[in-house]
Structure formats: structure tokens, C-alpha cells
Amino acid sequence: MERLKTNALSKSYGGTHALKDISMDIIAGEVHALCGENGAGKSTLIKILSGVERPDTGKVHWRDAPLPLGKVDAIEAHGVVAVHQEPVIFPHLNAVDNLFVGREHAMACGIWLNQASMRKQTQNILATLGEALSVTEPVGEMSLAQRQMVSMARALIHQCRILILDEPTASLSARESASLFGRINVLKEQGVGILYVSHRLEEVFKLADRVTVLRDGASVGTWAIKDLNRDTLIKHMVGREVPVAPPTSSPNVKPTKQPVIEVSALCRKGAFNDISFHIQPGEILGMSGLVGAGRSEIARALFGVDRFDSGNILYGGRTWTSLTIQDAIAHGIAMVPEDRQLQGLVLPLSVETNLLLPSLANHECFRGLDQGTMRSTAGDLVTQLGIKTESPSKPAESLSGGNQQKIVIGKWLHTHPTLLILDEPTRGVDVGAKSEVHRIIQALAAKGTAILLISSELPEILSLSDRIMVLCGGCNQGILSRQEATQEILLRRSLPTDSGRDI
Amino acid sequence: MKGGIRKVFAYMVRYRAAGLFLFIFCLLTLVTLVNPTFLEWQNLRDIAVQAAPICIISCGLMLVLVTGEIDISVGSMMGLLAACMGAMASLSRGNWPPGVVIPLTLGIGMLLGLLNGWLVAYAGIPSIIVTLGMLTALRGVTELIMAGTWITDLPSGIRFLGTGTWLGIPVSVWTALAVFLVSLWLVHQTAIGKRIYAIGSNPHAARLAGLPIKPIKVFVFAWTGLLTGVATLVSVPQLSVVDSGIGVGLELLVITCVVVGGTAVNGGIGNLGGVLCGVVLMTMISTVLIFMKLGEDATYWSRAIQGLFILGAILADHWISNQRKT
Numbered sequence: 156m157e158r159l160k161t162n163a164l165s166k167s168y169g170g171t172h173a174l175k176d177i178s179m180d181i182i183a184g185e186v187h188a189l190c191g192e193n194g195a196g197k198s199t200l201i202k203i204l205s206g207v208e209r210p211d212t213g214k215v216h217w218r219d220a221p222l223p224l225g226k227v228d229a230i231e232a233h234g235v236v237a238v239h240q241e242p243v244i245f246p247h248l249n250a251v252d253n254l255f256v257g258r259e260h261a262m263a264c265g266i267w268l269n270q271a272s273m274r275k276q277t278q279n280i281l282a283t284l285g286e287a288l289s290v291t292e293p294v295g296e297m298s299l300a301q302r303q304m305v306s307m308a309r310a311l312i313h314q315c316r317i318l319i320l321d322e323p324t325a326s327l328s329a330r331e332s333a334s335l336f337g338r339i340n341v342l343k344e345q346g347v348g349i350l351y352v353s354h355r356l357e358e359v360f361k362l363a364d365r366v367t368v369l370r371d372g373a374s375v376g377t378w379a380i381k382d383l384n385r386d387t388l389i390k391h392m393v394g395r396e397v398p399v400a401p402p403t404s405s406p407n408v409k410p411t412k413q414p415v416i417e418v419s420a421l422c423r424k425g426a427f428n429d430i431s432f433h434i435q436p437g438e439i440l441g442m443s444g445l446v447g448a449g450r451s452e453i454a455r456a457l458f459g460v461d462r463f464d465s466g467n468i469l470y471g472g473r474t475w476t477s478l479t480i481q482d483a484i485a486h487g488i489a490m491v492p493e494d495r496q497l498q499g500l501v502l503p504l505s506v507e508t509n510l511l512l513p514s515l516a517n518h519e520c521f522r523g524l525d526q527g528t529m530r531s532t533a534g535d536l537v538t539q540l541g542i543k544t545e546s547p548s549k550p551a552e553s554l555s556g557g558n559q560q561k562i563v564i565g566k567w568l569h570t571h572p573t574l575l576i577l578d579e580p581t582r583g584v585d586v587g588a589k590s591e592v593h594r595i596i597q598a599l600a601a602k603g604t605a606i607l608l609i610s611s612e613l614p615e616i617l618s619l620s621d622r623i624m625v626l627c628g629g630c631n632q633g634i635l636s637r638q639e640a641t642q643e644i645l646l647r648r649s650l651p652t653d654s655g656r657d658i
Numbered sequence: 659m660k661g662g663i664r665k666v667f668a669y670m671v672r673y674r675a676a677g678l679f680l681f682i683f684c685l686l687t688l689v690t691l692v693n694p695t696f697l698e699w700q701n702l703r704d705i706a707v708q709a710a711p712i713c714i715i716s717c718g719l720m721l722v723l724v725t726g727e728i729d730i731s732v733g734s735m736m737g738l739l740a741a742c743m744g745a746m747a748s749l750s751r752g753n754w755p756p757g758v759v760i761p762l763t764l765g766i767g768m769l770l771g772l773l774n775g776w777l778v779a780y781a782g783i784p785s786i787i788v789t790l791g792m793l794t795a796l797r798g799v800t801e802l803i804m805a806g807t808w809i810t811d812l813p814s815g816i817r818f819l820g821t822g823t824w825l826g827i828p829v830s831v832w833t834a835l836a837v838f839l840v841s842l843w844l845v846h847q848t849a850i851g852k853r854i855y856a857i858g859s860n861p862h863a864a865r866l867a868g869l870p871i872k873p874i875k876v877f878v879f880a881w882t883g884l885l886t887g888v889a890t891l892v893s894v895p896q897l898s899v900v901d902s903g904i905g906v907g908l909e910l911l912v913i914t915c916v917v918v919g920g921t922a923v924n925g926g927i928g929n930l931g932g933v934l935c936g937v938v939l940m941t942m943i944s945t946v947l948i949f950m951k952l953g954e955d956a957t958y959w960s961r962a963i964q965g966l967f968i969l970g971a972i973l974a975d976h977w978i979s980n981q982r983k984t
Contacts, residue, residue: 207866227868243866245859247926256856257869259849268847309867531717 157183157218158237159317159348161202164213166199168360168553173199174210175373181317181348186339188359188380189352190392197352198240200369201321204350205237206230217317219367228257238323240352242306246295251277253294254309278421280308285334298558300331318342319350319520326356336362356385368392392545393587412436415573415605418457426452427629430466434574434605439596440634441620442609444649449629450609454576457607458490459483471573487573489513491563491580499563506544507533509551509562514570514603532569540565541591544639557588566594567604576607581615602655613642625649674920674974678935685939685946693949701945703828707896709941710834711889712915713934715908717841718882720916720933725878726858726925727778727785731770731792731888732912736905737800739890744809744900748815756815764887770796771883775876783980793909798901804902811981813893830892837885838925841930854878914964915940918971940964 156402160180166173174196181187191197202208204215210227216222245253251274260276270508274290281288288297310318320339323557339349339362353359359366359380365622366383368375368391375391380619383391414433421430427449434440442450455461457468459480469473473485483490492499499507510533511518518529525569533547535536540561544554560580567575580596581589596619600606610616616623623640625632625648632648689696715732716755722729746752747759754762770792777788822829845851853874857864864871919936921928944960 205866206868227866231868237866239866241862241866243860244862245856245926247859248855252852252856254851256852257867259852261849266848266851408824631869 157316157346157348157523160216161200161204161223162214162216164200164210164215166208172372175287175371177213177369177374178290179374179377181350183316183348183417184343184346185364186343186349186351186362186368189364189369190356190359190366190388194636195369196372198321199372201237201239201319201350201352204235204319205239209430212286222300231258231313234314235319236310236313236315236317237319238307238310238321240321242302243309244294244302244306247293249292250281250288250290250305250308252296253305254280254312258312258500268624273303276312277308280311281305284308284311284338296345304331311566315347317348317350319352321352322354323351324353324355325649332358344641356388358386360385415471416457417469419469421453421456421463421468423452423456423461425629426461427456427626430626430631430632432624432634434607436573436603437600438603438621439600439606439608440620441623442607442626443611443613443616443623443645444626444632445611448626448649450626452629453626454490454578454607454609457483457574458576459486479649485572488576489567489570489572490576491567491578493578493582494555500551500559500636504556505548506537506542506562507547510536510566511569513566517569536565536568539568555588557584557592560584561588561595564592564599568595568599568602571602572604574605574607576609578609579611580608581610581612589615613645616645617642675929675931675935678932678939682939682942685942689946689949696946696949703711705938705941705945706831707828708945709937710830711893711939712829712908712912713834713937714837714885714889714892715882715912715929716915716919716937717837718878719912720919720921720928720930721841721845721878722785722855722882723800723913723916723922723923724854724858724925724928725875726861727875727878728913728923729774729785729789729879729882731774731789732882732914733905733908733910734796734800734896734910735767735770735883735886736890737902738796739763739887740894740900740904741800741803741902742766743801743816743890743894744812747812748809749811749813750761751809753813753960758815758890759816760819763891763975766886767887767890768880768884771880771886772876774883775879778879779872779875792799797906801902804900806902809900810898812900812976816891817895819891820893820897826846830896833888833892837888838930838934845930849872850877855926855928858922858927859867860926867912879925911940911964914968914971918967920971922975923972940967943967 158180160178161177164174164177176198177200179187189197189200199208203210203224206223206225206227206229214221215224215235217235222233222235247258248256251270252560254277255273260272261267262269277290281290281304284307285303286301286308288301288305294302297305307323323335332632336358339351343349351359351362363380365377365379366388367377368388370392378391412435414435417433419431422428430453432440442453444450452461456463459478459482462477466476468478470488475482499514508529511529514532515524518525518532530547536542537547539542542554542558542561542565551562552563564577564580577596583591586590593615596606608616608619617637620637620640622634622636623645624634626646628648635644686696695701715736719729719732743759743763744751746754747756752759774785774788774792777783778785819829826830845854853864853869854877856867856869857871857874861871874915894904897904915936916928916933917923917936918940919929919933921933943963947959947963
């Protein structure tokens with residue numbers, strides 16, 4: 156039987172064990188799912204199997220012969236190929252060069268490239284993937300999904316026997332995902348073994364034959380999919396029961412209080428129209444709606460990133476008809492943007508520095524910054540937020556996505572913003588970290604911060620928000636209290652109808 | 659109408675070679691109207707001879723920039739290579755035959771490039787720092803070799819490389835043409851060419867794809883060193899005197915040509931046609947200024963204009979990337 160077998164793989168970075176003693180196997184013709192929270196070691200395992208990294212100890216056997224570890228091209232030559240989460244794409248090159256760079260077809264003793272053959276093969280592969288892409292246009296000018304397809308095609312030009320897919324549907328639409336699943340089933344029938352990594356458990360149950368769960372760099376076990384259900388799988392991933400019921404919070408809102416912010420008839424042409432709402436201290440206002448309904452645009456207007464055409468914002472004892480980011484910050488508005496890596500963190504700086512950036516002024520003393528109190532405050536925050544890091548002085552980029560998000564939100568705990576805008580705070584965060592992020596959000600609200608929570612996840616909105624505003628096509632579809640809102644109502648209101656469609 | 663002009667302008671900015679070609683053409687027309695002698699064979703030949711070594715080095719430096727690195731040591735490297743070549747070949751010093759001097763000069767150039775590349779790729783030092791160090795160090799070594807003297811007695815065999823002609827065209831221009839053709843082949847028809855662009859385009863993906871990033875970086879630096887040797891051999895013997903000041907400021911001129919030619923300073927983009935146009939334009943400018951009868955000021959202006967061009971080119975790149983984003 157053809158199989159890829161790992162034998163006691165271990166890898167550590169600095170003092171952190173990224174992988175401990177992993178032994179598993181992938182059999183030809185099966186879809187083997189790899190599950191685990193962010194930071195469980197999935198990426199490291201994939202990097203080792205594809206040759207990007209070399210393990211500290213352990214071996215990988217393919218057809219009972221050891222694989223040459225740490226050499227991408229040699230491993231690919233054995234038919235073990237990975238499609239990484241970030242597409243392996245060279246934006247300035249065309250599709251042909253993207254597929255063949257590193258494994259070019261040469262002729263005439265290697266002094267001349269065989270462009271015709273590479274172009275032909277590229278067109279064939281893209282055709283089997285059902286994509287009509289230009290092979291001369293730079294790939295950087297294609298859509299994200301098309302780029303993902305090029306990256307996929309790059310893997311498929313090999314006669315691959317083991318295909319590793321890392322979060323392949325992360326940037327695909329439902330239709331594109333469906334065509335990918337079709338492709339996976341075809342490959343499976345051809346006897347290709349597939350290692351499938353995904354956070355989306357429904358995909359795992361739909362595709363996989365077996366599941367291996369990683370937790371904290373170690374293998375928890377491998378199960379046949381029929382022996383698992385969603386709850387048991389999550390339990391294995393987290394290592395504890397995750398409460399299915401929403402994290403409850405006592406109502407922090409006293410209805411008599413003066414609202415923190417009052418928005419009236421806010422308009423921005425082409426983005427949102429006639430938006431009015433208010434938020435009270437300690438209240439969480441959820442903002443629900445489909446992607447493109449104008450939620451992020453409203454948030455950006457409130458934070459002064461984008462201007463608005465008409466309407467006003469009553470905030471901090473003033474009526475604003477236009478405001479800048481500096482105004483917003485000066486009056487205690489904080490925003491956690493959607494893209495945490497790009498906009499929410501200074502990745503090369505330490506966890507400690509990132510945590511203290513918004514409150515540096517609190518640590519100023521006569522000789523500059525008081526390192527002692529900074530260190531202790533940061534240490535407190537790390538424990539309080541449950542950030543998993545070797546030490547607070549490690550760079551933020553060394554943390555997993557969920558832990559990075561804890562920093563992005565948790566850094567506001569010490570500054571007491573009056574209004575905090577959270578845009579998709581748990582996107583890409585794994586199950587365990589998600590509930591910790593929820594806990595942090597509730598802690599902030601309990602301290603009296605008004606929170607505007609944008610989320611596409613209905614259960615999240617429903618469990619955290621005191622009131623929920625639904626947007627559709629840039630228009631307010633009504634504000635519901637927590638008691639009257641249900642998933643069905645929210646979804647129904649956020650779907651476009653004829654009256655609410657055009658703006 | 660206004661949109662049409664805008665479109666043409668956008669095209670010119672985007673397809674740098676076409677834009678530069680048009681610009682050169684307009685400049686030529688203008689200067690010929692003011693002074694028709696500009697188009698005389700002798701003058702065009704002088705410009706070509708001046709452009710040849712710049713073109714040779716630019717072909718290498720473009721590849722360095724495409725990988726996302728930079729090399730600012732080529733001027734000092736040329737100075738050192740000139741001193742070495744002079745010391746080996748001069749009748750009063752080494753008096754070695756050209757058959758020995760030529761490969762040795764090229765070899766030293768390549769070794770210096772290898773050293774640059776090794777320090778950048780394997781020792782992990784940023785290329786701007788490595789080559790800044792080399793810029794200073796190599797100039798110092800040059801001064802040690804020359805020890806305050808001049809070399810005036812290059813043998814005729816070496817002199818031929820600088821002053822000889824074939825079919826009425828100087829050796830240096832033929833060499834530049836050959837280097838340009840080899841570079842075209844390297845970029846478009848070899849695996850290493852494709853990999854150079856891939857590395858600069860997305861270094862992270864290059865790592866995931868298992869591309870040999872370090873050897874390729876060493877290659878582009880060594881190739882630039884070798885080409886600097888070639889440029890030294892065909893340009894320095896034109897002068898009757900070799901001193902320790904050869905190549906001062908050359909690195910800036912070459913970088914200007916490469917960047918004006920549309921090469922992205924962040925890597926991934928670079929077009930040999932554009933670079934050639936950049937070289938022609940930048941070498942024409944000083945001559946043009948003289949022919950525009952600006953008098954004494956002409957020489958002072960050329961530096962300022964060189965600087966304006968590099969800023970303009972970077973602004974244009976910036977403008978393009980902003981346009982793509984929206």
C-alpha cells in the first residue's frame with residue numbers, strides 16, 4: 156500500500172516546541188483531515204512534509220523509503236506536493252512562469268527554455284481546473300480566487316501522489332469551493348492521498364475519511380470520520396468542552412445613562428444611507444449584515460478614516476459633521492481593524508511593546524519610559540489575556556493568529572477607550588481563542604466601554620450584543636434587542652429585498 | 659480629448675521603454691532644431707562610446723534590483739579593477755600579455771561580486787550596507803595600489819579594447835551589444851532568469867516553492883561584478899591616464915539609468931529594453947546640454963537633471979502602483 160508515514164517528527168523554534176513526536180500516515184486514495192487550533196502545529200507539519208523546513212528529529216517515509224527532508228524540489232519530485240495557505244504566487248510573472256518557475260522545461264541541453272511546451276501544459280491544467288485564465292497577464296492583476304487557482308495548478312503539474320492542501324477554501328466563494336471539492340474527489344479516485352487542513356469543520360466532515368487532531372504541537376489521535384461528530388472533534392481540538400451556549404453576560408447597560416455616541420442620518424454616497432443609532436456606556440451594539448452591506452464603511456467613518464457626506468455624530472459633547480482620525484483618538488475612540496496583521500499590530504516589535512503602545516503615555520516618568528512598570532503591566536496583561544508566548548519580549552509575529560488577536564483587542568484594556576469599534580474580531584481565530592477574545596470583549600464592556608461589534612458570525616453577534624443593528628445595502632434594517640433577535644430574523648433582514656437593494 | 663491624452667500618458671508611464679523612446683525622440687528633435695550638428699556621425703559615436711560601459715553594468719545591476727537587492731559598489735569596483743588592470747598590463751610595471759590581464763581582470767571582478775553576494779545571501783547583511791562598505795573599502799585598496807601615481811603606459815593590445823574599431827564601430831559598443839544580447843537570453847530563455855524575477859516578485863513564495871534563493875542572489879552579484887570587469891576593460895583604456903579616481907560616482911549613474919528604465923527598486927520588475935533607453939537618455943543629457951549652447955552652466959546642470967530623473971522615475975512607479983490598487 157502506498158503511504159506517507161511520519162515517524163516521531165519534532166521541531167522547535169527557540170525554546171518553543173512547535174511539533175512534538177508526530178507520527179501519522181496518509182494513505183493513497185484517502186482524504187486525511189488535519190485539525191487543530193491556530194498554533195497547534197499544523198503549519199509546521201506542512202512545512203516539514205513539503206520540505207520548506209527540516210525537522211529537528213524524526214523521519215518521513217514514502218513508499219517505505221525515507222524522503223529527502225528539507226528539499227522542496229526533491230520532495231516534489233517524489234510526488235509529494237503542498238498548496239500553502241498563502242498562495243505561492245509571483246505577482247509580476249504570468250501564469251506560465253508561475254507554474255514552472257523552479258521546474259522549468261529546458262531544451263537544447265538546457266540553454267533554451269521550452270516555452271511552447273510549458274505554455275501548452277499550463278493551458279491544459281487550467282482547463283482541467285475549469286478556469287479560463289490568461290496565460291500572459293501578470294498573475295498579480297487577477298482576482299484572489301484566480302490566484303488561488305494558479306497556486307493550485309502549480310501543485311497539479313506534478314504527477315502528485317500526495318497533495319497537501321492548507322486552508323484551500325479560505326479565499327474562495329461557495330461556487331469555487333464546490334468546484335474544488337469536485338476536483339479533490341477526482342484526485343482521490345485517481346489514488347492521490349490528500350492531507351486536508353481546514354478550520355471549517357463542515358468541510359472536514361464532507362470530505363475526509365480520517366482525521367488527525369493536533370494540539371499544542373502534539374498529536375491527540377487519528378480517528379475515522381464516522382467515529383466523530385462535530386462536538387467530539389471540537390473537544391479533541393480544544394482539549395476541553397467548549398460551552399455551546401453563548402457566554403452569558405449580565406446587562407451592563409443602565410438605560411438611563413447618557414449615550415456615548417449618537418449618530419443621526421449619516422450618509423455616504425455609495426456606501427451607506429441614513430444611518431442612525433446610539434450606544435450607551437458598557438453597551439455592546441452588534442452590527443450584522445452581509446459582506447458589502449456597509450458595516451466596515453460606517454466604522455471607518457466613525458473613526459475618521461473616511462469622510463461622510465451628510466448627517467452628524469454627537470460625541471464627546473460635540474456635534475461633528477466631519478472628523479479626522481486624530482479627533483477620534485483624542486476623544487477616546489479606538490478601532491480594531493479587520494486585517495490585524497496589516498493594521499492592528501507592529502509585527503516585528505515585541506508582544507510587550509505591542510500591548511503597551513496605546514498606553515505609553517501612562518508609563519512616562521522623568522527619565523523617559525519606566526521600564527519596570529511597563530514590564531509588570533505587560534506581564535499582567537499577558538496572563539490576564541491568556542496570551543501563549545514564550546516571553547513578552549518575543550516579536551508579535553512569532554505568535555499564532557488567535558494570540559495576535561488577543562493582543563490587538565486586549566491592549567485597549569488599560570487605556571479605557573470610551574468607544575471601541577471591533578471589525579470582525581474573531582475572523583481566522585480558532586475555537587479556543589475565540590471564547591477568550593469574547594471574554595476580553597465582555598471585560599471591556601464591563602469596564603464601561605461602549606462597543607460597536609461588527610461580525611459576520613451570527614452566533615457571535617447574538618451572544619455578545621445587547622442590541623443588534625442589521626444592515627443591508629447600506630441601509631439600516633432596524634435595531635433589535637438581544638431578546639427579540641434570532642439567527643433567522645437577522646439573516647432574513649440582511650438579505651436584500653427589492654426595496655432595500657439600490658442605494 | 660483630455661481623457662485621450664491621459665490615456666497616452668498612462669501608457670507611456672506603464673510601458674517605460676515606449677515612453678522613454680518617445681521622450682528620447684522628442685529630445686533629439688529639439689536639440690537638432692537648435693543645433694543640427696548633433697546628429698553628426700562623430701557625435702552619435704561619442705554618445706555610444708560613453709553609453710557602452712554604463713549599458714554593460716546596467717544589464718547586471720538591473721538583475722540585482724530585480725531580486726530586491728542593490729549594489730552601490732560598482733563605481734569603486736571599476737576603480738579597483740582599473741588599477742589592477744593598469745598595474746598588470748603597464749609596460750613599466752607588470753607588462754603581462756593581454757591574454758593574461760583580460761581574464762584576470764574579469765576574474766577579480768567576479769570574485770568581488772561573489773564576495774558581495776556571499777555577504778548578502780549567506781551572511782545575511784542587507785545589501786545596501788554590504789555594498790556601501792565595499793564602496794569605501796575598494797576605493798581605499800585602489801589608492802593603496804596606485805600609491806599616488808598614474809599609469810600612462812598601457813600596451814597597445816589593451817589600448818585596442820578602448821580605442822579600436824571593427825566595421826567602423828568601437829569595440830566597446832560591440833561588447834555592449836553582445837552583453838545586451840546575452841542578458842536578453844538570460845532573462846527570457848533561461849531558468850535562472852525566471853527565478854531571478856520570481857525571487858524579487860515574492861520572496862516568501864520563493865521560499866515555499868523551494869527556489870535556491872541564496873545561490874541566485876550570489877549569482878546576480880557575481881554577474882554584476884563580472885560585467886563591471888567587462889566595462890572596465892573596454893572603457894578605461896580609452897583614457898591615456900589611469901589614476902585612483904576612476905569610476906567615482908559611477909554607481910549613482912548606473913542606478914539612475916536602471917531605475918529610469920523602469921526597474922522597480924522593490925524587486926520583481928525590470929525590462930532590458932527600458933534599461934537600454936534609460937542608459938541612452940542619461941548619457942545623452944550631458945551632451946544635449948552642451949549642444950543646447952547653455953555654455954558653462956551645462957556641466958553643472960547635468961547632475962541636477964540626473965537627480966530629477968531618478969525622482970521622476972520613482973514617482974512614476976509610485977503612481978502606477980497606486981493606480982493598480984484602485
